[in-house]
Amino acid sequence: MARFTLHDLAATIDARAASGGEASYTKKLLDKGAEHCAKKFGEEAVELVIATVENDRGHLIAEAADVLFHMLVLLKARGVTLDEVEAALGQRTSMSGLEEKASRKRD
Numbered sequence: 470m471a472r473f474t475l476h477d478l479a480a481t482i483d484a485r486a487a488s489g490g491e492a493s494y495t496k497k498l499l500d501k502g503a504e505h506c507a508k509k510f511g512e513e514a515v516e517l518v519i520a521t522v523e524n525d526r527g528h529l530i531a532e533a534a535d536v537l538f539h540m541l542v543l544l545k546a547r548g549v550t551l552d553e554v555e556a557a558l559g560q561r562t563s564m565s566g567l568e569e570k571a572s573r574k575r576d
Contacts, residue, residue: 503546510539
């Protein structure tokens, strides 16, 4: 079986976003707007934290999958691609995490 990647998931989200079907959960999320997608992502993130605290490996894996899916939907809702996120991560790896964090602009 071929390895499923985040790029595969992003491509599926793109295809479902372009579909006109009422049967797509992804399309329904996107049609409700970025704010709704952000709320759903937050809910899933909390569920991931709970699964982590409960120390239930299967539940943690399932919730992590939900978080990744909803993160990609949220990015899609705001027109941000996985490639752009990967590029930002790539730039950060040129220095240590502590150096990178210290170099960020303060608001």
